[in-house]
Amino acid sequence: MEVKMKVWIAVMAFWGIIDGSDGNLMKGYYKETCPLAEEIVRHNVQVAILRDPRMAASLLRLHFHDCFVLGCDGSVLLDTKGEMVSEKEATPNANSLRGFEVIDYIKYLLEEACPLTVSCSDILAMAARDSVFLRNGPWWEVLLGRRDSLKASLEGANRYIPAPNSSLEGLIANFKEQGLDVDDLIALSGAHTMGKARCVSFKQRITQPNTEQTFYDDRFKRHDTFRRVLRAQCRDSTRDNLLTPLDIVTPSNFDNHYFVNLLRGRGLLISDNVLVSEDHEGYVFKRVWDYAVDRDLFFADFAESMLKMGSINVLTGVDGEIRKSCRFVNAWI
Template identity: 60%
Template sequence: MAFMKLFLVLLVILNSIRISSQNGLIPDFYKESCPLLEELVGNIVKTKVLNQPRVAAQLLRLHFHDCFVQGCDGSILLDNNGVIRSEKDANPNKNSLKGFEVIDEIKAAVEYACPLTVSCADILTIAARDSVVLRGGPTWEVSLGRRDSLTASIDDANKFIPTPNLSLDALIANFRQQGLDTKDLVALSGSHTMGVARCVSFRQRIYDNTFKENVYDRYSHYQESLSSICPKTGNDNAIAPLDFSTPTYFDNHYYINLVESQGLLHSDNVLLLEDQGGDIQQRVWAYANNRKFFFESFVESIIKMGNINVLTGLDGEIRKNCRFVNA
């Protein structure tokens, strides 16, 4: 049994390496050109996260929102400039996406050590991994070699980044658009074990009449605590933790909250409410009962996500400043 488990883990790792290699990504991509890259990124991320734990969730979310628009190409980092309309102004990102200054600081340090060598997309990928590790989550080997996009798409950001009020069917379709399946949907939703959400994002979860007869009513104290933060109108920018029990740690409490009907977002709770007895619901229960299983699944899915439509070779560029394409 132990041998079989080890074999399955090795199979996942080998499959991830195979997929990355097919995309032109390899772990040692900067071995000669920027050998201290991961140390440079890691030191800055560690300093920022230890000073403000919420930075970890911010950097992980940046990676997610980048990969869901045009692929993992650093397009999320571009500011408005000339013909570029920044994805930062898209509805799912505006006034809520943070961590850009941390990436700026990392990029400046990397540029000083290895000028025009390392892409912003790769920096973002490493920073997301380090953020998870620093808050108690699993580690994984990051394959590198991504290049940065020359464009951004606010239209695609509005279209493809999942919103807090989506139904389960809409979430499944959204992830499928990126080449991700329901297993990836459930595993990557576990990123909500860290971070916060604004009142405007979870108001429907509190006041929508379609929920008044469902399982939420069994936990009225949680509903009451949320309504005190987020009234029916106003206070849109008030925040609540996505995981109220361990909001700054990467663990499996997000799933434990779901099975206790205490998920913050509508799009969290539909994993159970709209899949009664299905594979998605069973996986939520499995992750709630087994943190190790969740960690293994999360690693597999985030590696898969990090390979979405990457630019390699002569495509794109290596930006000098992550906020602007090179002159």
């Protein structure tokens, strides 16, 4: 663990000395231009979560869905306008992605304090970090300086957002396209320690024949009781939109129980359970086990992977723009 922390400190030190003047992300980017930016975001995320604890998972998910399409550029926040169709209408997002009004309000306050200064994509990155921390998860210094996209990609959202019934091979390939490796996949999957999913998202898991791996240790055999409870809850199509916690043990906390659930066969989505049921070489299973028994290790790796994900294809320098409204490019206002 000591070696792990030394590596983590070295990574943070490296990122901390990057010069933001050449268009790279950096720590303290708004220190001079909008010194209260992070405080405004954190306070309003806290208020939103107090009103609706599920909002923490929703804001974290917004950042993920943004970064996996075109990069971390705020494109997921754009509404449909003219020939541009919003990513909100994509299959993985429609009637599912939420938290837009929270981001809108934070943007409104930041525009009052520091007009055309703080990007929508940076707000998403800060809100995701704060959502995790405010639910007892790790803290990390968000690197800032992103600019906002002038376009959205409905096709990209349908193609790159992982489906809830994805195979392990498919997930690995999907993350690889974003420059993320297997370790990032496992760590970032831990975000499912918070939030809820609709019955329609895991119906296939509870209706298909049981082909999941039975583990050599009797303590972690999958219990049919879990599937029976889910089948009773989602018994017909009228309940497709009924919500179930992704982590039935501590649904509102950011912790490592997600990985404990996987070892017990109690991951909610197919794309969760494949981390152990389809890992024939054992590497992914070992990492799941490591995280299940060592929360601090998971927290450190999750923060590191969030930093890595948050730098996917960012727009900096003179690329893109700082939107006045997160829902529209400035030319439309």
